[in-house]
Amino acid sequence: MNKKTYIVTGIGVVVGLIAGYLYYQQIGCASGTCAITSKPLNSTLYGGLMGGLLFNLFVSKPKK
Template sequence: MKKWFDKSKLYVIGAAIGAVGGFLYWNFVGCTSGSCAITSNPIRSTLYGALMGSLLLSLLKTSVKNNNQQNDI
């Protein structure tokens, strides 16, 4: 379990930050009419934020990996 967490630390952190951001977006901005597909439901908004957060930080992990490979050359 520790190996997995060390390997995917950025994904987990990004998902946590995104989930909080998605929930806060639903809470403060949200969709009052209920016609918005994502922001009308707090669970969907939180899950969408978690997905976007992990994808965003996965880009950071890729760029760190590429920089380390360039420094080895």
């Protein structure tokens, strides 16, 4: 893995963290029974994970 991979994935994690928290804040779960969106920490961490995975798709693999 090179430096570009870490940078792009890191940006994705940060974007995902922000999006996850905004999702909790705007939509959330009123009843408290939702596993991911019932707490801000869960929603934020899940968003960061998904953002990192999504942005990692856009990194080109080095040719051998």
